[in-house]
Amino acid sequence: xxxxxxxxxxxxxxxxxxxxxxxxxxxxxxxxxxxxxxxxxxxxxxxxxxxxxxxxxxxxxxxxxxxxxxxxxxxxxxxxxxxxxxxxxxxxxxxxxxxxxxxxxxxxxxxxxxxxxxxxxxxxxxxxxxxxxxxxxxxxxxxxxxxxxxxxxxxxxxxxxxxxxxxxxxxxxxxxxxxxxxxxxxxxxxxxxxxxxxxxxxxxxxxxxxxxxxxxxxxxxxxxxxxxxxxxxxxxxxxxxxxxxxxxxxxxxxxxxxxxxxxxxxxxxxxxxxxxxxxxxxxxxxxxxxxxxxxxxxxxxxxxxxxxxxxxxxxxxxxxxxxxxxxxxxxxxxxxxxxxxxxxxxxxxxxxxxxxxxxxxxxxxxxxxxxxxxxxxxxxxxxxxxxxxxxxxxxxxxxxxxxxxxxxxxxxxxxxxxxxxxxxxxxxxxxxxxxxxxxxxxxxxxxxxxxxxxxxxxxxxxxx
Amino acid sequence: xxxxxxxxxxxxxxxxxxxxxxxxxxxxxxxxxxxxxxxxxxxxxxxxxxxxxxxxxxxxxxxxxxxxxxxxxxxxxxxxxxxxxxxxxxxxxxxxxxxxxxxxxxxxxxxxxxxxxxxxxxxxxxxxxxxxxxxxxxxxxxxxxxxxxxxxxxxxxxxxxxxxxxxxxxxxxxxxxxxxxxxxxxxxxxxxxxxxxxxxxxxxxxxxxxxxxxxxxxxxxxx
Numbered sequence: 001x002x003x004x005x006x007x008x009x010x011x012x013x014x015x016x017x018x019x020x021x022x023x024x025x026x027x028x029x030x031x032x033x034x035x036x037x038x039x040x041x042x043x044x045x046x047x048x049x050x051x052x053x054x055x056x057x058x059x060x061x062x063x064x065x066x067x068x069x070x071x072x073x074x075x076x077x078x079x080x081x082x083x084x085x086x087x088x089x090x091x092x093x094x095x096x097x098x099x100x101x102x103x104x105x106x107x108x109x110x111x112x113x114x115x116x117x118x119x120x121x122x123x124x125x126x127x128x129x130x131x132x133x134x135x136x137x138x139x140x141x142x143x144x145x146x147x148x149x150x151x152x153x154x155x156x157x158x159x160x161x162x163x164x165x166x167x168x169x170x171x172x173x174x175x176x177x178x179x180x181x182x183x184x185x186x187x188x189x190x191x192x193x194x195x196x197x198x199x200x201x202x203x204x205x206x207x208x209x210x211x212x213x214x215x216x217x218x219x220x221x222x223x224x225x226x227x228x229x230x231x232x233x234x235x236x237x238x239x240x241x242x243x244x245x246x247x248x249x250x251x252x253x254x255x256x257x258x259x260x261x262x263x264x265x266x267x268x269x270x271x272x273x274x275x276x277x278x279x280x281x282x283x284x285x286x287x288x289x290x291x292x293x294x295x296x297x298x299x300x301x302x303x304x305x306x307x308x309x310x311x312x313x314x315x316x317x318x319x320x321x322x323x324x325x326x327x328x329x330x331x332x333x334x335x336x337x338x339x340x341x342x343x344x345x346x347x348x349x350x351x352x353x354x355x356x357x358x359x360x361x362x363x364x365x366x367x368x369x370x371x372x373x374x375x376x377x378x379x380x381x382x383x384x385x386x387x388x389x390x391x392x393x394x395x396x397x398x399x400x401x402x403x404x405x406x407x408x409x410x411x412x413x414x415x416x417x418x419x420x421x422x423x424x425x426x427x428x429x430x431x432x433x434x435x436x437x438x439x440x441x442x443x444x445x446x447x448x449x450x451x452x453x454x455x456x457x458x459x460x461x462x463x464x
Numbered sequence: 465x466x467x468x469x470x471x472x473x474x475x476x477x478x479x480x481x482x483x484x485x486x487x488x489x490x491x492x493x494x495x496x497x498x499x500x501x502x503x504x505x506x507x508x509x510x511x512x513x514x515x516x517x518x519x520x521x522x523x524x525x526x527x528x529x530x531x532x533x534x535x536x537x538x539x540x541x542x543x544x545x546x547x548x549x550x551x552x553x554x555x556x557x558x559x560x561x562x563x564x565x566x567x568x569x570x571x572x573x574x575x576x577x578x579x580x581x582x583x584x585x586x587x588x589x590x591x592x593x594x595x596x597x598x599x600x601x602x603x604x605x606x607x608x609x610x611x612x613x614x615x616x617x618x619x620x621x622x623x624x625x626x627x628x629x630x631x632x633x634x635x636x637x638x639x640x641x642x643x644x645x646x647x648x649x650x651x652x653x654x655x656x657x658x659x660x661x662x663x664x665x666x667x668x669x670x671x672x673x674x675x676x677x678x679x680x681x682x683x684x685x686x687x
Contacts, residue, residue: 264546268568269478275571276482280489281631281683290485293478418523 004187004194011186016179023175027168034167038160039117042130046115046153050134052081053088053151058137070140071095074149087152088134103152107131119157126158196224200231212239258414262304262429266297273297307430310365311413314437318359325353325388328360332367332386339372344380347371350387356462362438363393363460369431370395370458377401377456392444392462401452411436411446435460468582468589471516472496473503473530474544475523479567483517486571489631491592492578500525504533511537514587515578520545531559540585542577544569572638575629592627594684597666599627608666615665618643622658626672626682635679655679 056077065073071090078088078096087097089104097103107118107129115132134149196218203216215235218228273290276282282290329349340347367386370393374384377399385396402410409415414429439446443463450456470487474480475498484494495513497503501524516539520527527543534541543564562581565574582588590601596609601624606613615623621643625634636655659680663669673681 261546264567265476265479268546269476269482271568272479272482272486272571276486279571279633279678279681280486281681282485282489286485290482293481297478 004191007190008187012183015182019175019179023171027171031164042128042155043115046130050151053078085154089150091148103129125156126161128155128157196220200228212242255413262414266301269297311434318362318441320357322355322357323360325356326351331364335368336371340375343375345375345378346383348383348385352389366435366438369435393460396457398455402450407448467493468514469493471513474519491630499523500530507533513539516541518543540581594627619658619661623662630682633675633678633681
């Protein structure tokens with residue numbers, strides 16, 4: 001069962017109980033009130049009758065009156081005041097009655113000062129019988145023992161009961177309407193206050209379908225709002241991770257595409273030359289040329305594989321230790337000396353830092369790569385400057401420079417600004433990609449500034 | 465009739481040299497360039513080529529750019545591409561290239577494609593020379609120093625295949641395929657019999673070399 005239905009049902013139950021109880025209470029109270037009023041009214045009427053009757057009796061009574069005369073007088077006096085619904089009983093005998101029933105069958109009041117009431121259904125009518133002692137004056141009672149004179153009045157209170165019934169009906173109807181309206185209102189309000197949950201749910205469903213940019217549009221400041229906020233934070237983090245994963249996958253796809261492409265050229269050359277050796281009639285010179293090409297391509301492939309391996313295995317973070325910077329620069333100078341000599345480019349070092357925390361072998365390969373690149377870009381007789389300070393390293397040349405629009409791309413694997421020139425110089429197009437990976441593994445970044453025709457500065461910025 | 469001239473533009477020398485070498489040995493004349501722009505410039509003077517083999521990724525001017533020039537001089541084009549993505553293949557063919565070949569490829573495949581394109585465009589030179597032999601595959605004549613030689617049709621066909629692939633090893637299967645088409649499953653030894661006859665009749669005992677386990681090669685020792 002849905003939550004809003006559950007809550008609505010519980011609320012409705014409470015509402016029905018409360019409204020029901022209130023209605024019942026109200027009805028009972030009203031009924032009591034009306035009946036009491038009716039009783040009091042009837043009692044007062046009976047008392048008034050008793051008083052008037054007594055007064056008249058006293059007025060006309062004479063001491064010497066006989067029993068029969070007294071009875072006649074009583075009857076006369078009572079008749080004078082009694083309306084149609086009254087009766088006078090004397091010692092169990094009806095002295096006067098305008099009633100169609102014998103009230104003593106229903107009510108025999110005890111001897112007390114206050115009249116007593118009886119209500120009941122008689123012949124389909126609801127009757128109120130009030131009876132009480134007539135409290136005859138002393139003159140009537142002093143010489144008679146056990147004289148019991150009772151005055152009854154009877155009222156037909158069917159209309160009162162009808163009124164009570166109508167009232168009850170009204171209360172019940174009003175209660176039912178209230179309950180009905182209440183139920184409707186509860187359902188609406190509960191649904192409304194739970195709508196943010198529904199929105200949250202639909203947002204979650206959208207996200208589950210892969211629509212990671214979806215957010216829950218819940219702005220309320222209650223718990224649901226807080227939940228929605230947390231949910232949105234979670235969704236944002238999921239989206240970010242998914243984006244990163246997609247980006248990584250895309251990068252890897254491009255990388256693998258690049259690798260495949262790079263392998264094809266040397267493989268084609270190998271295949272063609274091997275094919276020639278096997279199937280073509282070649283003279284000595286042609287044969288050794290084909291073999292030389294095969295050797296050259298094989299070496300190139302080997303270099304490509306080495307670099308690729310380095311790039312792929314570089315994922316583990318390097319061990320950073322304090323390394324003597326002058327020693328590191330010396331080693332870089334040593335390993336680049338041959339190629340720099342060949343290209344007649346000189347290397348200047350400027351060391352303004354004693355020690356930096358880094359992985360010596362990896363950083364050496366970074367610097368060798370950068371110096372090598374710088375010397376490739378330089379003309380004969382130019383100088384490459386390798387400097388170190390507290391921010392890291394910088395390699396500067398006065399060579400041909402890199403066009404601005406190429407700078408962002410040169411660290412991509414297999415990207416070469418001048419492809420055939422790079423290849424002639426033995427490049428496989430992975431050097432800078434490798435450099436970037438190593439620097440990033442150190443927690444640093446690569447900054448390249450270049451002006452075409454004036455030279456390039458590559459900075460390795462390390463966080464110390 | 466002159467030899468077919470082929471323009472080759474490929475920046476990787478190891479590939480270009482091997483392709484040129486093989487094309488030359490079977491009797492094509494090859495002019496090779498390693499830069500698209502240089503190739504384009506030289507076309508202004510010399511554009512009498514029967515076919516162009518173009519790499520797509522080239523310094524100077526890429527293969528697609530060169531294609532316009534090839535159209536201008538009416539030179540059919542075969543692309544040699546390392547790109548396997550169908551986009552560049554589709555683009556190459558859509559713009560009117562005759563064919564494309566994906567690296568890495570084999571020389572046999574390249575030779576077959578070249579021959580097909582040349583034959584389709586009516587440029588294939590069907591006159592082959594070896595020493596003082598001249599074989600005209602179109603008119604089915606064979607002469608030696610001007611003297612006609614009569615060969616049975618099958619022997620003529622086998623000799624024609626060997627001449628077409630001068631200095632290249634030709635497998636027995638390929639000889640059969642070239643003569644009867646790919647669906648023929650004949651006895652491979654028929655080839656051996658024809659070759660033995662050819663050696664005897666033409667006096668080419670040494671020049672038609674048996675390459676063990678593969679087939680035969682017509683070797684031009686004086687090349």
